[in-house]
Structures are given as structure tokens and as C-alpha cells.
Amino acid sequence: MPLTVWILGDQLLSPHPALQSLEKQVLRQEIILLLIESREQAQRLPYHAKKLVLLYSAMRHYADGLRAAGYRVDYRVASNITEAITSHWQEFRPNRLVTMAASSVRGRRFQQSLAQKLGIATHIIPNSQFLSGVYDPLPDVEPGQLVRQEQFYRGMRRQFKLLMDDQGRPVGGTWNYDQKNRQPLPKDLTPPEMIRFEPDALTKQVMVEVGQFDHLTGSAAGFDLAVTREGAQQAADDFYTHRLPYFGTYEDAMRQSAPVIFHSKLAAYLNIGLLTPLELVRAAEGCYYDGTAEINNVEGFIRQVIGWREYMYWQYQRLMPGLGAENYWGSANPLPTFFWSGETRMNCLRQVIQRVLDAGYVHHIERLMLLSNFCLLADIHPDQVYDWFSSAFIDAYEWVMAPNVYGMGLYADGGQIATKPYIASANYINKMSDYCLACSFDKNKRTGEHSCPFNFLYWHFLLKHQDKLRKNYRMARMLHNLKFLDDDEKAAVQAQAQRFVGAMDN
Numbered sequence: 001m002p003l004t005v006w007i008l009g010d011q012l013l014s015p016h017p018a019l020q021s022l023e024k025q026v027l028r029q030e031i032i033l034l035l036i037e038s039r040e041q042a043q044r045l046p047y048h049a050k051k052l053v054l055l056y057s058a059m060r061h062y063a064d065g066l067r068a069a070g071y072r073v074d075y076r077v078a079s080n081i082t083e084a085i086t087s088h089w090q091e092f093r094p095n096r097l098v099t100m101a102a103s104s105v106r107g108r109r110f111q112q113s114l115a116q117k118l119g120i121a122t123h124i125i126p127n128s129q130f131l132s133g134v135y136d137p138l139p140d141v142e143p144g145q146l147v148r149q150e151q152f153y154r155g156m157r158r159q160f161k162l163l164m165d166d167q168g169r170p171v172g173g174t175w176n177y178d179q180k181n182r183q184p185l186p187k188d189l190t191p192p193e194m195i196r197f198e199p200d201a202l203t204k205q206v207m208v209e210v211g212q213f214d215h216l217t218g219s220a221a222g223f224d225l226a227v228t229r230e231g232a233q234q235a236a237d238d239f240y241t242h243r244l245p246y247f248g249t250y251e252d253a254m255r256q257s258a259p260v261i262f263h264s265k266l267a268a269y270l271n272i273g274l275l276t277p278l279e280l281v282r283a284a285e286g287c288y289y290d291g292t293a294e295i296n297n298v299e300g301f302i303r304q305v306i307g308w309r310e311y312m313y314w315q316y317q318r319l320m321p322g323l324g325a326e327n328y329w330g331s332a333n334p335l336p337t338f339f340w341s342g343e344t345r346m347n348c349l350r351q352v353i354q355r356v357l358d359a360g361y362v363h364h365i366e367r368l369m370l371l372s373n374f375c376l377l378a379d380i381h382p383d384q385v386y387d388w389f390s391s392a393f394i395d396a397y398e399w400v401m402a403p404n405v406y407g408m409g410l411y412a413d414g415g416q417i418a419t420k421p422y423i424a425s426a427n428y429i430n431k432m433s434d435y436c437l438a439c440s441f442d443k444n445k446r447t448g449e450h451s452c453p454f455n456f457l458y459w460h461f462l463l464k465h466q467d468k469l470r471k472n473y474r475m476a477r478m479l480h481n482l483k484f485l486d487d488d489e490k491a492a493v494q495a496q497a498q499r500f501v502g503a504m505d506n
């Protein structure tokens with residue numbers, strides 16, 4: 001009697017851990033691999049067309065690879081997962097189903113319900129796609145105890161011996177290089193072009209199919225991502241060679257003409273298993289030891305992967321489902337429709353939103369300090385922000401978007417994840433980018449005609465939420481500056497912010 005291994009679409013690992021676990025127990029011919037494209041899942045939100053092309057093409061290429069390796073593969077395009085598993089069961093009559101735990105809470109619940117709901121004997125192996133799933137560096141955390149990213153990150157560095165010397169100290173003598181990093185991009189430094197992948201026949205077929213969905217964000221046209229592990233490894237090599245040597249130094253920089261700057265743009269591959277976190281950070285560490293990248297750039301990248309990415313996953317597993325209902329500021333404004341069109345006079349948001357709608361990608365500082373910053377300052381309801389972020393990005397999955405939006409981006413969780421709300425006025429945006437040069441708003445004006453919305457919204461936010469903000473010592477300096485606004489200025493800021501928010505869609 002055969003057994004079924006159900007491989008989820010975002011678990012395209014090579015080799016797949018479920019197959020590895022069965023290798024010595026079961027003959028390859030006795031295994032049927034099940035992969036499912038669920039149209040119901042695709043309908044859940046207006047996902048980016050390029051995300052679905054990436055996902056489906058990568059799944060189909062992965063299935064072809066398994067067939068070539070001698071496995072029987074049952075690849076199903078179905079209305080929903082339940083229908084696909086039921087019909088698979090009726091056709092193949094396997095004796096049990098083995099699968100790796102889903103990254104999402106909802107997915108795990110579904111897997112756990114299979115035995116009871118469908119009478120299917122199910123064996124769920126632990127998720128090994130995340131390092132914090134393999135080893136928890138903070139095993140004694142009590143429920144409700146705050147664990148900061150820095151503490152988590154240092155635990156991960158020690159556990160995986162990344163950039164650590166023989167005495168257990170960080171290589172280079174310090175844990176972070178913020179002093180050297182986060183510089184604006186010099187005018188005469190041009191970031192390299194991104195590597196592009198020409199779609200093959202299979203990807204072109206997927207592009208046609210996805211192009212027929214009528215509910216999606218953006219377009220499948222112009223798809224140029226890798227869809228196999230080999231392609232994703234090539235993209236990673238391109239990053240190590242051309243962008244890692246500048247990554248940390250300019251990781252917070254923004255430039256209108258350079259969407260990726262020196263970022264890796266590898267999360268879309270990492271999040272579906274084409275790459276693994278450990279191989280990326282080990283390769284980056286190797287670049288430091290080879291002398292091809294300096295420590296501040298390598299440490300900055302390793303921090304993003306085993307610090308922030310893993311921390312987000314770890315927090316998601318701890319804080320869901322409650323995290324998805326948080327609204328610390330009581331924000332209730334609707335997301336402006338220009339998030340779906342890019343049609344706004346604010347040049348920074350226009351450029352970035354149009355880029356998201358086109359490619360499903362902007363780098364992390366544009367997500368945090370432009371998109372999330374605006375939504376927080378404008379008191380947009382967190383659920384609407386979450387839906388937009390989850391829809392619009394090619395690398396969006398629930399485990400990463402829930403902590404990033406409700407925690408990091410909007411501080412809607414009241415500080416369980418981030419140590420402070422990330423808010424900024426035009427001053428910061430102008431310092432770190434060139435967007436303000438081509439904007440019809442005046443970056444220097446707080447109120448009045450042509451004043452930048454980031455300015456009056458910023459001061460309005462400080463005034464409106466000062467009681468809550470005073471509880472956070474990291475906000476003291478920002479709040480101190482409120483003293484320099486007289487009553488008339490405060491009234492003007494509040495009136496203009498309210499007018500602006502009321503007219504965002506007019």
C-alpha cells in the first residue's frame with residue numbers, strides 16, 4: 001500500500017525533509033508525492049500576479065524534478081485543498097499521509113484536522129524551514145515575557161556559531177555595526193542591475209493561466225524571477241558578488257532610480273524553500289573570511305536573516321492568533337485607494353507604490369519608513385494595512401506579514417515585537433532618499449500650502465498619542481520637540497492632518 005507525502009507550495013526544499021525522514025523506511029516506488037494548487041487560496045486576497053506565477057511555476061518545476069528523480073507525483077489543480085486531498089485519497093488509497101508542519105497557524109490547524117475530518121492517518125513532521133524551528137535559542141521564555149530582537153539575534157549567532165570567535169565572542173569585537181551602516185547613497189555610486197531570468201515554456205504557460213485571473217494585483221507580464229533552486233542559487237551568487245559588499249552600508253538608503261539598491265531580493269525564494277536561511281548566512285560569512293565583503297556589510301545581512309526574519313517567525317508562532325487582532329492606537333481610517341493605483345501627489349509614495357504594483361517588491365526600509373510609516377501616521381486600520389501588504393508583495397506570507405505589519409510597522413501590538421514605533425517626518429525621508437527633489441510638496445514645511453503630509457501627520461500623531469508614547473523612553477526625544485510648537489502651531493497641525501486624512505480619497 002502506498003503512502004502519500006504532501007508537499008506544501010511554500011516548502012519546495014531540496015531534499016524535502018519528509019522524504020529524507022522516509023528514506024530508510026520506505027521504497028521510493030511506494031511514495032506518492034502530492035502537490036496542490038488551490039484556487040480557493042489564490043482567491044483569498046488580490047495577490048500580486050507575479051507572486052502566483054513564481055509560486056505555481058516553482059511548484060511545477062519542483063514536481064518535474066521529483067518525477068525525474070523517479071518519484072510518482074500527483075500534481076493537482078483544485079478548487080480547494082480539501083477537495084484535492086479527498087480525490088487523491090479516493091484515487092490512490094494510500095495508508096497514511098506524511099507532511100511537514102505548515103508555516104502558518106491556519107495551515108497547521110488544517111493539517112491537524114485531517115485525521116478527524118477526513119479519516120486520514122496523518123503524520124506531521126516538524127517544520128525545519130526556519131532555524132528557530134530547528135533550535136529555539138530562548139527556550140525558557142514565559143508567556144507574555146518580552147524578548148527583544150537583539151537578545152534573540154545574539155542567541156542565534158551563538159547557537160549557529162556565525163561570525164563568532166573561538167572564545168564565544170563576536171568576530172570584530174562588536175555585535176553590530178550601526179555606526180558604519182545606514183548611510184545615504186552617495187550621488188556617484190550606481191547600484192548594479194539585478195539579475196533577470198527569461199521565462200521558459202513552463203513559466204510562460206503559468207503566466208498565461210495567471211493572466212486569466214481577474215482579481216489580482218499587478219500583472220504577470222515582465223516576470224523575470226528564478227523558478228528553480230538552481231536559478232535561486234544563481235540569484236544568491238549574484239548578490240554575494242555584486243551587492244553584499246555594500247549591503248550594510250546602504251541598507252537604509254532609498255533612491256528613485258534604483259529599486260533594489262544593494263538588497264538581496266532573495267526573500268521570495270527563501271520563503272518558498274528554494275533557498276534556506278543557513279546556506280545564505282554561511283555563504284555571506286564566507287565572503288567575510290574570503291575578504292570579498294567587510295564585516296559591517298556581512299553582519300548587516302546575517303542580522304536580517306537570522307535576526308529579523310527568524311525573529312518574526314518566532315514571534316508569529318508565539319503571538320498568533322491574538323497578534324492579528326491588535327490595534328494599540330485604535331486606528332480606524334480606511335486605506336486610501338491610491339495604495340491600489342499609485343496616484344498620489346506624494347512623490348515618495350507614488351514611486352514606491354507604483355513599483356510594488358509593477359514588481360511586487362520594494363526593499364525593507366521603503367516598506368517600513370515610507371509605506372508603514374505613512375499608514376501609522378495616518379491612523380489606517382491595521383487589518384487594511386495587513387491585507388494590502390499581504391496582497392501586494394511577492395514574498396508575503398502570513399508568518400512574515402502579521403508580525404511585520406501589526407508589530408514592526410504599525411506597533412499595533414503595543415510593543416511586543418518592536419521597541420518603539422517607527423515614525424518619521426520628511427526630514428528622515430529627505431536625508432535617506434532623493435524622492436523629495438521631485439515632489440510638489442515642500443519637505444521643509446510643517447503646515448500650510450504645499451507642506452509635506454509626512455510633516456503635519458507626524459506632529460499630529462505625536463500630539464494625539466502623546467500619553468501612550470510617553471510610556472516608551474525611546475520616544476522621549478521626539479516628544480521633547482513638541483515643546484517647540486506653540487498652541488497655534490499645534491492647532492494648525494491638527495486641523496491640517498484631519499483635513500488631509502478626510503480628503504485622502506478625494
Ligand code: SF4
Nearest residue numbers: 346348435436439452
Ligand atoms: Fe515624500 Fe514629503 Fe518628500 Fe514629497 S516632500 S517626497 S511627500 S517626504
